Amino acid sequence: MARPARAANPAPPRPQVITSSDRASVAIGLGVILAALPLKMLVMGWSYMWLTIPLVALLSMASLVVRRLRLGSLMTLIVQIILMTAFLLAVAQSLKTEGGIFSGWWGLYEQASEHIMSQASPMEPNAGVTLLFTTFMGVIAILTDVMVQTIQRPAWSLLPLAMVWVIPTFTLRNETPFWTVAAMFGGYLVILLADGVNVTAWWPRGVRRRDTDRTNGALALRSALIAVPALVLAMVGGMALPVLMNGEWTRDKPKGADGPLTMSDPSLDLRRNLNQPEDREVIRYSTEAEDGVYLRMTSLPAFDGTGWHSSGVQLRDMPLDPPPGVTSVDYDTINTQIQVTEFGSEYLPAPYAPQELQVDGEWKYDPDSLMVMATGDNRTEATRDLEYSVSSLDVQPDGQGLSQAQTGNPPDARYTVPIPEDLPPELFELSQQLTSDQPTPALKAAAIQSYLRSDEFTYSTEPQPGTGYDALQNFLFTDKKGYCEQFAGSMAVLARLAGIPSRVAVGFLPGEKQGDDHVVSIRDYHAWPELYFEGYGWVRFEPTPSVGVAPSWTVVGQGSEEGNGQGETPEPTQEGSPSPTPTPTPSEKPDAPLPGPVDPPESPAWVQTLVFIGLVVGVVAGLALFVSIPFLIRRRRRLHRLATTGDMDQRVEGAWAEVRDSVLDAGENWPTGSPRVIGKLVGERLDTQSARAMEVLSLIVERQRYARSNSVNADLAAIAQDVRRGLLHDQDLSTKFAANWWPRSLWLGLFGRKS
Structure with a gap:
């Protein structure tokens, strides 16, 4: 039946085709998709985006529909969580190779963790990493929706969006492309513009507009003209601020022709290169050194709870300074001709200690480490297809003199001497146990090297559990299995606890002799410790078994009487000589491993x-x-x-x-x-x-x-x-x-x- 006429009451407003919630939901989806683009810095290809886009679109549509039905914010959150879980389960079911539904799902996350630990960025594509990135962006989408629509604070949406950009920026420690910043702020601007349209659409409701009133589009454009310069100003200001390096605010970032440079992490490159599916030649060189040379690239002097890091680098123009601390002996000079092929890096591989370089491009060096670093355009690929020659000092200390040397005070002592306050006490005890019977610093270092090269430890490039101190303790006391990074880092820590300044060098092993040349492959990427002794400067040690040969000056000869109290020190023998240096007695092992729990049989697919x-x-x-x-x-x-x-x-x-x-x-x-x-x-x-x-x-x-x-x-x-x-x-x-x-x-x- 028809309603009675109601002249006194205004006609009800027509229902809105697009509501404020609709507009916000769509803007959140677009903003999160744009904010996901910086993750490209961590992985090769766009595989994660092909799953992130449909998941974010699904969550945005769920928010739009549930809020349209006026079911409330709590129900919106519940529906989004359920849909995301179902989506990820379906994706995991299609990506997994073995295991049940949930075990396969969790197994992909474990696979992602192992892949990230063993690869450097940008990583090779991996199913687990793809699922992990997709999950992360789903959580970001839900958090953004909560901030914008539930608690109605659109400006706060910058927090989850910026989190996506911050992770690769601070993880990689190298230059951040401008497009990643633009993508993150672009997503944020989309949300702000949608909110501006919503506010201006709501404000004059029920009030007659004048002809001079601004439209929603004009007000949104006006907001953009204010927001964009503000965001640009914030970005410029952020680049001008000091950075936090190893717990200290500093402006001492390496500087190139165009200003501060950000160094890549050689530790990540080391993990990735050692785990390449196929070995390949990357360097070919000829040298006057009979047995080849270690091609050193850089060193990591700072140590904390997360591992070894670069720090305190100040780049200078050529020519290079003499090696720091070398005053007791004169070294011969050797010439090396190097040709790099399929290997791109900002660090120049060169024998230690380089003195003269003939190389194309823009290069500078750090006087403390004698690291040579590219400073020109496309510097992370500066070594690819590069030919150059190096004149270097043949740093080979005499064992007799080294064994009597004391520790000195290196120029970078502020990084190579301190011991973290939170270092586990078990490491102090092990260092004391290994070195307490040795009378001089060099013999203490030899004892540590001998222990790590013993049969107790096994070389393996498989990723091991834990990070930071946990990984260090696991390597030294539990699994005793690792690759050169664990061996070099452990010796450097134990030597520093024994009072010897230490750092970890990264570069390449001498490679394989082929005719007049030496051929270096990608799996020759290596790390070794460098210890500082008065008069000898930084001296190379080699604790990694089965890969590198211990230098002659680090191996104690047979028949020596160590610690006899007569003031005499043993004279080292040639490389490979067995060492009588006392090592801790290994704990007794059971005759047979105890049986573990038997896994239940896998259920049929149906x-x-x-x-x-x-x-x-x-x-x-x-x-x-x-x-x-x-x-x-x-x-x-x-x-x-x-x-x-x-x-x-x-x-x-x-x-x-x-x-x-x-x-x-x-x-x-x-x-x-x-x-x-x-x-x-x-x-x-x-x-x-x-x-x-x-x-x-x-x-x-x-x-x-x-x-x-x-x-x-x-x-x-x-x-x-x-x-x-x-x-x-x-x-x-x-x-x-x-x-x-x-x-x-x-x-x-x-x-x-x-x-």
């Missing part, structure tokens, strides 16, 4: 599929039950109020309360005044039949409250239901759904705001 389907059905059923709780509570309350038995006064008031809650559920406000006034005001919103029912109920309530005697013969339940039907008759689908499944009266009642 059983796993049924389990997965059952899990999905259970999750959906649980979600449906959770969503139904408000509906069930509201329905139970309605049945109680409209019961046909009980005291008449309570029945009348119950019907009146039910109508009041129905008005609230329909998104309207309950008027104030007497029952007759309320009945008239509510009836104006209803069709003829429902308006008549509302009028009858208001009169019944009035008589029941104020008449001395009154008999009610009307069907109160039918009247209340008729009013509720009229309230929802011409409402849109989302309002009807919310009135039944997410009733407004129920939530207002929790906060005492029904009246």
Whole structure:
């Protein structure tokens, strides 16, 4: 039936085609996708984006739909989490190679962890890393949605978006391409613009616009003109600020022709190159040194709880300085011709200690480490297809003199001497146990090297568990398995605990002799410790077994009487001589390993599929039950109020309360005044039949409250239901759904705001 004319009331506004929530949901999706682009710095290819884009789009669509249905922010979060979990499970099921649904899913994350530990960025594509990056961006999308729409702080969305950019920037420690910054701020700007449009669309609602009022688009453009310069200014200011290196604020970043340079992490390059699926030639050289030379690239002098790092580098123009600390002996000069092929790096491979270079390009050096570093354009690829010659000092100390030398004070002592305060005490004890019987620093170092080269330790390039101190303790006390980085780092730590300045050098082994040349492959990438002795400067040691040969000046000869108290020191023999240096007695091992738990047999594929389907059905059923709780509570309350038995006064008031809650559920406000006034005001919103029912109920309530005697013969339940039907008759689908499944009266009642 047609409604009565209501000339006094304005026509209801037309429903919005695009709501503020719709606009925000779409902007969040676009912003998060743009913010995901900087992760490209960590991995080769865009495989993670092909999964990130559909996941973020799914989460944005879920937010749009659930908020359209007015189901609330909590329900939006729950639906997003469930959808993301289901999406990731489906992706993991397609990516995994073995294991059940959940074990395969978790196994991919473990695979990602191992791959990241063993690879340098940009990493080779990996299924586990792809799943990990996709999961990370899904979490970022949900956090951004919460900040923008749940707590309504769009400006705070910069925090999760910037987190995506910060991770590769601080992990790689090299130059950050401008496009990554632009992508992150571009995503943030999209969200701010959407919020600006929403605010300007809401503000003048119900107020007549003047011809001079700005449109939403103009105001959004005006906001952009303010936001963009502010963001650019913040970026420029950030580049001008000092950086935090090894716990100290400093501006001592390496400087090139165009300003400060950021160095790549050679430790990550070491892991990646040693785990290449195929070995290949990367360097070919000829040298006057009979047995070839170690091609040193850089050194890591600073040590803390996360490992060994570059620090304190100050680049200077050529020519190079003499090697620091060398005063006791004169070394011969050797010439080396080097040709680099398929190997790109900003560090120049050269024998230690380089003195003269003939090389094309822009290069500078650090006087403390004699590291030679590219400073021109495309410097991370500066060595690729490069030919050059190096004149260097043949640093080979005499064992007799070295064994009597004391530790000195190197120029970079601020990095190569300190011991972290939180270093595990077990490392102090091991260093003391290995060196307490040795009378001089060189013999202490030889004892540490001999222990690490013993049969107790095994060389392996497989990733080992733990990081930082945990990995160091695992290598020295538990697995005793690792590659050159663990051996070199461990010796440098133990030597520093024995009072010897130490650092870790990174470069290449001498390679294989082929005719007049030496050929170096990618798997010859290597790390070794350098220890500082007075008069001899930085001296190379080699604790890694099965790969490098211990230098002659680091091996104690047979028949010597170490620590005899006569002031005599043993004279080293040639390389490879066995050492009588006392080493700790290894703990006794059981005759046979104890049997471990037997893994249960793998379930058939159809059983796993049924389990997965059952899990999905259970999750959906649980979600449906959770969503139904408000509906069930509201329905139970309605049945109680409209019961046909009980005291008449309570029945009348119950019907009146039910109508009041129905008005609230329909998104309207309950008027104030007497029952007759309320009945008239509510009836104006209803069709003829429902308006008549509302009028009858208001009169019944009035008589029941104020008449001395009154008999009610009307069907109160039918009247209340008729009013509720009229309230929802011409409402849109989302309002009807919310009135039944997410009733407004129920939530207002929790906060005492029904009246």
